Amino acid sequence: MEFGKNNTPFSKAEFSQRLAKTRVRMEQAGLDVLIVSDPANMNYLTGYDGWSFYVHQAVVVGADLEQPIWMGRGQDVNGARLTTILRDENIRGYTDDHVQSTTKHPMQFVAQVLRERGLDKGVIGVEADSYYFTGKSLDVLRAELSNARIEDAGVLVNWVRTVKSDPEIALMNEAARITEKIMQTAIDTIGVGVPQYEVAAIIQATGTRGVNGYGGDYPAIVPLMPTGIGTSCPHMTWRDEPFQAQTGTTIEIAGVRHRYHVPMTRTVFLGTPPDKMRHAAEVVLEGIAAALDVAKPGAGTRDVHAAWTRTIERHGLFKDSRCGYAIGLNYPPDWGERTLSLRSTDETILEPNMTIHFMPGIWLDDWGIAISEPLRITQTGVEPLCSFPRQLFVK
Amino acid sequence: MEFGKNNTPFSKAEFSQRLAKTRVRMEQAGLDVLIVSDPANMNYLTGYDGWSFYVHQAVVVGADLEQPIWMGRGQDVNGARLTTILRDENIRGYTDDHVQSTTKHPMQFVAQVLRERGLDKGVIGVEADSYYFTGKSLDVLRAELSNARIEDAGVLVNWVRTVKSDPEIALMNEAARITEKIMQTAIDTIGVGVPQYEVAAIIQATGTRGVNGYGGDYPAIVPLMPTGIGTSCPHMTWRDEPFQAQTGTTIEIAGVRHRYHVPMTRTVFLGTPPDKMRHAAEVVLEGIAAALDVAKPGAGTRDVHAAWTRTIERHGLFKDSRCGYAIGLNYPPDWGERTLSLRSTDETILEPNMTIHFMPGIWLDDWGIAISEPLRITQTGVEPLCSFPRQLFVK
Numbered sequence: 001m002e003f004g005k006n007n008t009p010f011s012k013a014e015f016s017q018r019l020a021k022t023r024v025r026m027e028q029a030g031l032d033v034l035i036v037s038d039p040a041n042m043n044y045l046t047g048y049d050g051w052s053f054y055v056h057q058a059v060v061v062g063a064d065l066e067q068p069i070w071m072g073r074g075q076d077v078n079g080a081r082l083t084t085i086l087r088d089e090n091i092r093g094y095t096d097d098h099v100q101s102t103t104k105h106p107m108q109f110v111a112q113v114l115r116e117r118g119l120d121k122g123v124i125g126v127e128a129d130s131y132y133f134t135g136k137s138l139d140v141l142r143a144e145l146s147n148a149r150i151e152d153a154g155v156l157v158n159w160v161r162t163v164k165s166d167p168e169i170a171l172m173n174e175a176a177r178i179t180e181k182i183m184q185t186a187i188d189t190i191g192v193g194v195p196q197y198e199v200a201a202i203i204q205a206t207g208t209r210g211v212n213g214y215g216g217d218y219p220a221i222v223p224l225m226p227t228g229i230g231t232s233c234p235h236m237t238w239r240d241e242p243f244q245a246q247t248g249t250t251i252e253i254a255g256v257r258h259r260y261h262v263p264m265t266r267t268v269f270l271g272t273p274p275d276k277m278r279h280a281a282e283v284v285l286e287g288i289a290a291a292l293d294v295a296k297p298g299a300g301t302r303d304v305h306a307a308w309t310r311t312i313e314r315h316g317l318f319k320d321s322r323c324g325y326a327i328g329l330n331y332p333p334d335w336g337e338r339t340l341s342l343r344s345t346d347e348t349i350l351e352p353n354m355t356i357h358f359m360p361g362i363w364l365d366d367w368g369i370a371i372s373e374p375l376r377i378t379q380t381g382v383e384p385l386c387s388f389p390r391q392l393f394v395k
Numbered sequence: 396m397e398f399g400k401n402n403t404p405f406s407k408a409e410f411s412q413r414l415a416k417t418r419v420r421m422e423q424a425g426l427d428v429l430i431v432s433d434p435a436n437m438n439y440l441t442g443y444d445g446w447s448f449y450v451h452q453a454v455v456v457g458a459d460l461e462q463p464i465w466m467g468r469g470q471d472v473n474g475a476r477l478t479t480i481l482r483d484e485n486i487r488g489y490t491d492d493h494v495q496s497t498t499k500h501p502m503q504f505v506a507q508v509l510r511e512r513g514l515d516k517g518v519i520g521v522e523a524d525s526y527y528f529t530g531k532s533l534d535v536l537r538a539e540l541s542n543a544r545i546e547d548a549g550v551l552v553n554w555v556r557t558v559k560s561d562p563e564i565a566l567m568n569e570a571a572r573i574t575e576k577i578m579q580t581a582i583d584t585i586g587v588g589v590p591q592y593e594v595a596a597i598i599q600a601t602g603t604r605g606v607n608g609y610g611g612d613y614p615a616i617v618p619l620m621p622t623g624i625g626t627s628c629p630h631m632t633w634r635d636e637p638f639q640a641q642t643g644t645t646i647e648i649a650g651v652r653h654r655y656h657v658p659m660t661r662t663v664f665l666g667t668p669p670d671k672m673r674h675a676a677e678v679v680l681e682g683i684a685a686a687l688d689v690a691k692p693g694a695g696t697r698d699v700h701a702a703w704t705r706t707i708e709r710h711g712l713f714k715d716s717r718c719g720y721a722i723g724l725n726y727p728p729d730w731g732e733r734t735l736s737l738r739s740t741d742e743t744i745l746e747p748n749m750t751i752h753f754m755p756g757i758w759l760d761d762w763g764i765a766i767s768e769p770l771r772i773t774q775t776g777v778e779p780l781c782s783f784p785r786q787l788f789v790k
Contacts, residue, residue: 001624001634003761050630051616054526054729075716075758079628096716097740100733102549105524128531129500131449132728135533136524136547152531154497197603197610205600208592208633215592215635221446222613229396233474235445238603239396240610321470321491332727333527334449338495345492363470366398 003081008047009258010167015085018044019068021160022061026153032122034061034153035110035141036068037133039331041157043259046070046086050079053132053331055099056106062119069117071110073099107137111144120145125153131333158339162326164353168260169376172328172355175262176374176385178216178255182206183264186223186253187393192245192270196238199225203253210257217256220335221263224252231267231368234361246271250361250370254335261327261335262385263357265372268393280317280369281392284360287311288373288390291323291342291358295375295382301346308342308360317362322346324358327374350377355385398476403442404653405562410480413439414463416555417456421548427517429456429548430505430536431463432528434726436552438654441465441481445474448527448726450494451501457514464512466505468494502532506539515540520548526728553734557721559748563655564771567723567750570657571769571780573611573650577601578659581618581648582788587640587665591633594620598648605652612651615730616658619647626662626763629756641666645756645765649730656722656730657780658752660767663788675712675764676787679755682706683768683785686718686737686753690770690777696741703737703755712757717741719753722769745772750780 001007008015022045026034036042039053045068046059057072067090070080074093081091094109114120124145127133129152142150164172185206190199203223210216226236227249234250243249247270254263269277287308294307301324308323324342327335335357340348342358354377361370371392374385396402403410417440421429431437434448440463441454452467462485465475469488476486489504509515519540522528524547537545559567580601585594598618605611621631622644629645638644642665649658664672682703689702696719703718719737722730730752735743737753749772756765766787769780 003624049632050628051619051632051728052630054616054731076628076630078758078760079625079630082625082628082631097738099717100720100731100736101740103740126530128534129529131527131529133530134524134526135521135528135530138530138533139523195610197605200610200613201600201603204603205596208596208599210592210635215590215595215633218595218617218632221449224446229398230474230477233445233471233477235447235471235474236477237444237446237613238610240605240608322494325495333446336449336495341495343492345496345498363473365473 001082006085007083008085009171012085014165014167015047018160019061022157023063025156025160026061026063026125029125029153029156030123031125031151031153032063033114033119033124034156035124035126036061036157037127038130039132040329044157044161044329046084048080049083049259050076052076052079056137058110060114060119069113071113105136105140107140108144111141114145121147123151124148125151125156127155128152130155155338158337161328161337162339162354163351164328164355168328169353171257171260172262172385174214175255175257175260177211178207178257179253179262179264180386180388181211182253182255183251183266183388186251187266187268190243190249190268191395193242195240195242196225196227197240200238207253207255217259219254219256220261220330220332221254226250229366232363232366234363243270248277248367248369250368259329259331261330262374263327263335264374264386264388265359265361265370266393267369267371268395270395273392273394277369278392280362281371283312283315283317284362284369284371285390287360288358292382295350295377296380297350297352297377299350301340301342301348301350302344305342305344319362323360324356327355327357352377352379396477401480402478403480404566407480409560409562413555414456417552418458420551420555421456421458421520424520424548424551425518426520426546426548427458428509428514429520429551431456431552432522433525434527435724439552439556439724441479443475444478444654445471447471447474451532453505455509455514464508466508500531500535502535503539506536509540516542519543519545520551521545522550523547525550550733553732556723556732557734557749558746559723559750563723564748566652566655567657567780569609570650570652570655572606573602573652574648574657574659575781575783576606577648577650578646578661578783581646582661582663585638585644585663586790588637590635590637591620591622592635595633602648602650612654614649614651615656615725615727616649621645624761627758627761629758638665643672643762643764645763654724654726656725657769658722658730659769659781659783660754660756660765661788662764662766663790665790668787668789672764673787675757676766678707678710678712679757679764679766680785682755683753683766687777690745690772691775692745692747692772694745696735696737696743696745697739700737700739714757718755719751722750722752747772747774
């Protein structure tokens with residue numbers, strides 16, 4: 001890596017296109033300026049990559065600015081110089097006495113830079129409900145930018161991200177190879193008496209080592225592996241206890257390449273699964289097949305959800321949560337993009353190169369099962385990003 | 396794990412003490428109700444542990460409530476039943492159509508529960524600048540709770556966490572053994588030609604496998620390992636490229652036990668370090684020694700900072716950022732507790748069983764060095780939590 005080089009996996013032309021698409025949406029929303037706080041959106045627009053989102057930072061897009069402006073902690077300026085495509089004058093660091101201080105707030109610095117650049121007027125959009133943009137950030141911006149109207153821009157940039165470019169799809173295909181390897185290794189490792197942490201360790205090492213000579217990036221969610229009664233809830237991690245006979249474990253992981261995620265879930269049963277679990281697995285597989293028959297450009301996310309729901313309800317099962325969401329570039333705490341969801345109230349129409357984690361998990365009172373597929377919408381239909389046996393695994 | 400059992404590492408009495416201390420601070424701040432959103436604070440007050448903080452959730456403490464109330468996504472209710480010490484009636488789930496929706500917001504549900512319990516009056520504190528409490532969350536609560544006054548409670552619960560109990564220190568001692576093992580393994584693995592991801596993989600696997608038959612938990616920050624010019628910035632992760640000869644690499648990791656972190660940093664140079672780096676290492680070590688001479692109950696955090704600063708400035712070095720912060724229980728994105736910082740403007744007086752990551756990193760224009768120590772303030776002084784050679788490593 002060198003200062004002043006493009007160290008990102010994308011061309012400068014690709015960043016220009018992303019910026020142009022963002023500006024179109026800003027114009028539609030009547031925004032003169034957009035303050036971006038979501039680390040994934042910051043990366044998407046500038047290339048910025050660093051674990052610095054535990055302090056306040058922002059990328060500002062102006063309708064008339066040639067490049068966005070990155071703002072963050074002073075000690076992260078060199079990281080921005082190394083990882084973004086921005087010129088030095090568009091990288092601005094605040095002094096360290098703004099960090100976790102009760103007297104100074106980093107959004108005061110952001111407002112000051114906006115004033116300097118004449119961007120403190122008109123309508124300024126913020127990502128009001130996005131990660132790392134706090135209530136205090138909003139209050140400080142309102143107080144500091146009294147010449148402007150502050151509006152919630154929602155997940156405007158996330159929507160630009162929803163349709164992937166070919167270079168993005170190429171990275172997701174690389175991530176998918178890592179996903180397959182992680183899941184195979186996890187299934188090979190799990191067994192009665194094996195400590196839960198051992199499987200988690202293998203998953204993490206395999207995901208980071210990658211495949212075919214390229215490494216994996218860290219996932220936005222750590223390995224989830226609820227076991228036994230824990231499978232009644234999807235978001236448990238691991239413990240010291242060994243896996244026990246006659247219990248199911250749901251393994252949810254993601255292969256990641258340059259922050260692009262391909263998640264996948266499988267349930268593994270150690271022993272002889274009860275009939276109700278075998279039956280649920282069959283129903284879930286039938287529901288996935290029904291959903292894949294429907295998913296294609298022009299169909300609605302709600303149509304995919306309906307196909308899934310009709311199938312499982314015919315068999316007396318019920319799931320009241322969404323059965324999928326957009327995936328791609330992300331940072332902790334979520335690999336979902338927070339745009340489209342597969343559910344009855346969603347109004348998204350599918351387009352080619354949308355990428356979705358179809359996640360038909362079923363969580364009942366004291367057990368659950370999940371078999372998922374990461375998908376890409378093609379020109380004419382849909383294809384799984386991974387090639388991995390779609391089944392309940394029994395060991 | 397079983398529903399209804401205390402599956403946490405702490406006694407119910409310990410949780411009662413935490414709640415009592417929180418109530419004292421609430422009373423001092425004039426708060427009738429406190430809405431807690433920081434996942435570490437939620438865990439601290441109830442035991443809740445799950446990777447569900449990518450959706451809105453809260454723990455509510457009422458001055459007159461016997462137990463806090465946990466609120467989160469419906470599919471995480473079973474996780475709350477498994478991991479918290481709360482009775483079922485104090486675990487409340489919202490429907491899935493609140494998740495990442497443009498029409499319903501989870502804080503509407505939180506407000507509704509407050510109304511049901513008669514807690515929608517008086518002064519309600521929120522953690523206005525804490526992780527995962529968004530601008531939109533604040534606006535929704537203000538709109539929904541118009542009978543109450545919403546105030547910023549700051550990091551009130553974080554301050555309760557700052558002085559550790561003996562059971563917490565015991566977990567941190569377990570974590571420290573993991574920290575030592577991770578760092579030793581990382582230093583053993585790094586070498587010219589070794590891909591960066593290989594060292595990251597080893598670090599993650601070692602941290603999760605733990606030591607002495609107990610496993611490690613996931614760290615709130617992934618392994619940081621800036622190398623070469625990257626060491627001019629502390630927050631870079633890893634890439635595919637192999638480590639190169641005649642470059643330094645700064646490795647920052649943490650061992651974690653039941654979410655309690657003990658972080659540590661060392662710089663490793665592959666080859667023959669330039670004189671300026673050897674000199675900087677000597678100065679840093681002298682600065683650490685000077686700071687440790689000062690750190691004890693009754694001293695101020697600013698005194699420790701001053702001892703460090705005086706030493707390095709005498710040698711012509713300069714660091715404009717804080718040189719340490721409180722550590723302990725945490726979730727991504729930060730293992731710091733966001734309370735005390737070692738810097739000239741901090742007013743904290745040290746007390747026994749405060750735990751601090753003394754992090755005297757120096758980041759210059761195109762290189763840097765960091766050698767850190769996780770510390771516990773004792774009854775009479777200070778002791779490192781880890782036993783690990785304090786030096787610049789040369790391979």
